[in-house]
Amino acid sequence: MRRGAGDQVLIASIYTLLAVLGFAAVYPFWNAAVISFNSGQDTALGGVTFWPRAFSLENYAVVFRDERLMNGFMISILRTAIGTLLSIMATAIFAYGMTKRDLMGRKYYMIICIVTMYFSGGLIPTYLLIRELQLLDTFWVMVIPGLISVWNMIIFRTFFQGIPGGLEESARIDGCSNWGVLMRIVLPLSGPVVATLSLFTAVYHWNDWFAPSIYITNVDLLPIQTKLQQILNSNIMSEQMSQLDSAAQGRLNDMRSVTSKSLSMATMMVATVPILCVYPFVQKYFVKGVLIGSLKE
Amino acid sequence: MRIKENRWLRLMRQWDVQLMVVPALLFILVFHYIPMYGVLMSFQDYSLFRGFSGSPWVGFKHFRMFFEAPEFWTIMRNTLVISVLKLVIGFPAPIMLALMLNEVKHRAFKRLIQTISYLPHFLSWVIVSGFVISMLSTDNGSLNILLQQLNLIDQPINFLSIPEYFWAILVGTGLWKEIGFSSIVYLAAIAGVNPQLYEAAEMDGASRLRQMVSITIPCIMPVIIIFSILAIGNLLNAGFEDILLLGANPVLRDVSDVIDTYVYRIGIQNARYSYATAAGLFKAVISVGLLAAANYAARRSGNSLW
Numbered sequence: 277m278r279r280g281a282g283d284q285v286l287i288a289s290i291y292t293l294l295a296v297l298g299f300a301a302v303y304p305f306w307n308a309a310v311i312s313f314n315s316g317q318d319t320a321l322g323g324v325t326f327w328p329r330a331f332s333l334e335n336y337a338v339v340f341r342d343e344r345l346m347n348g349f350m351i352s353i354l355r356t357a358i359g360t361l362l363s364i365m366a367t368a369i370f371a372y373g374m375t376k377r378d379l380m381g382r383k384y385y386m387i388i389c390i391v392t393m394y395f396s397g398g399l400i401p402t403y404l405l406i407r408e409l410q411l412l413d414t415f416w417v418m419v420i421p422g423l424i425s426v427w428n429m430i431i432f433r434t435f436f437q438g439i440p441g442g443l444e445e446s447a448r449i450d451g452c453s454n455w456g457v458l459m460r461i462v463l464p465l466s467g468p469v470v471a472t473l474s475l476f477t478a479v480y481h482w483n484d485w486f487a488p489s490i491y492i493t494n495v496d497l498l499p500i501q502t503k504l505q506q507i508l509n510s511n512i513m514s515e516q517m518s519q520l521d522s523a524a525q526g527r528l529n530d531m532r533s534v535t536s537k538s539l540s541m542a543t544m545m546v547a548t549v550p551i552l553c554v555y556p557f558v559q560k561y562f563v564k565g566v567l568i569g570s571l572k573e
Numbered sequence: 574m575r576i577k578e579n580r581w582l583r584l585m586r587q588w589d590v591q592l593m594v595v596p597a598l599l600f601i602l603v604f605h606y607i608p609m610y611g612v613l614m615s616f617q618d619y620s621l622f623r624g625f626s627g628s629p630w631v632g633f634k635h636f637r638m639f640f641e642a643p644e645f646w647t648i649m650r651n652t653l654v655i656s657v658l659k660l661v662i663g664f665p666a667p668i669m670l671a672l673m674l675n676e677v678k679h680r681a682f683k684r685l686i687q688t689i690s691y692l693p694h695f696l697s698w699v700i701v702s703g704f705v706i707s708m709l710s711t712d713n714g715s716l717n718i719l720l721q722q723l724n725l726i727d728q729p730i731n732f733l734s735i736p737e738y739f740w741a742i743l744v745g746t747g748l749w750k751e752i753g754f755s756s757i758v759y760l761a762a763i764a765g766v767n768p769q770l771y772e773a774a775e776m777d778g779a780s781r782l783r784q785m786v787s788i789t790i791p792c793i794m795p796v797i798i799i800f801s802i803l804a805i806g807n808l809l810n811a812g813f814e815d816i817l818l819l820g821a822n823p824v825l826r827d828v829s830d831v832i833d834t835y836v837y838r839i840g841i842q843n844a845r846y847s848y849a850t851a852a853g854l855f856k857a858v859i860s861v862g863l864l865a866a867a868n869y870a871a872r873r874s875g876n877s878l879w
Contacts, residue, residue, distance in 0.1 A: 286780075379587065400846050
């Protein structure tokens, strides 16, 4: 049975490799969590890897007491809730209209949509448009530009077209208008696709840090991801500085029990937890979502 | 005349459906088509005070300036090298992962690896860059701890300030974030392979490796081809957020500056709008060319994108 032995070697090496990959995928996350639960002063001594050495909730206490960070957290929640709700509603209505075969101009409307998937004005003209529309430094700049997603519209439309036409017809005979059909028949039957697209849209809103970083200067309006980016960026700079003057930096670190490193790890955890909470639900749906998407490609 | 009237009547009769569609289209016109038109400002000396209509036209001035800028070749090199590295390493990796996962018969182990490896896709680049910065830092960075314990280095290395390491870090991070999620399509394609093929191969005494090479890979080849074509069309998209976040240290500018980050720095931070738009347009034109070429290749292989 030489062949069987060869198979076993292959299988064994695959399992080993996958285990290593799995470890590599989890470790950065695990380590960041460990540092966030470790006293900052102790972390600065080095050597914290798999387990907190001096367990402490101090870092989180500082994060939760920091009004600016908590404000950013609230902005992120508001933005995610409002942005997702409005975008899914607007896009679903648009998509339903686009399923109508007798819709006049449907072909041209579709071309208008498809073109935007291949061409865009780019960063600067978009920025200047937002500026022209007086959206700079407003909460709505995080919601309005993403209101209609052509990509989601196409996925919605594909799904709506799969709903048996007979249902719509019988509702219409009972006197339902188009809006009524959409609200009472089509949307209730589209649970999975609404859930999938809502989750993807929500993850996008929660994770987006770049748009606020260029459109918003008022710190009270910045979501937590953008605030976190600013903190991490200043950490890189200070690490650069500490190389120049490591003795002074070391003395500074000794004086504080919470260091910038432990603090940013705790902030990262706080900004990640909502994603971890929805992840199990996303996972249930996203394989389907990805496949619908790639089918369209 | 009659036809026109009929059209008008038809339009009036379907006003409710039109009302669902037209506002969204107007929205798309404003937020997508106005910026596309606005690209023309790369042929102007645009100023905020004069606006689009009042700014003077200057032809190809900004394009010439961009081509003659001392940093032009560095930017082009970085854009190409980074995107080619990402393509060459980032494209086959998820296929390998899918092939390996396919060989795993323990359901629980397979699910565990899948769950773990998909997760990073849903984290923001800020969080991911935070992990990388933390792993590589001199202050309790795990990589430095490991290397020191193995006695490979005496002093911790500040990896993110050394240009030689930057490309590797960037490609590695991208791989870490996306390998699992990108493998989903290939796993789905593998699941669609006819199981009778494997049974027949088993009868003929083919080893698992042999089955992988002779059955699985040929069966998912169409999917691989389509995705490789899409990837080539995206060749100039070297990445943006990852480079912006990981290459924030000015020491790295010589290896981290790509067209997109350059447009951002010059356009948003230095407010040289026309010049930055010209650089962006240059990239867009080449990208469209690449996409058209890729689609031509696709059509020849029988898998057109359009």
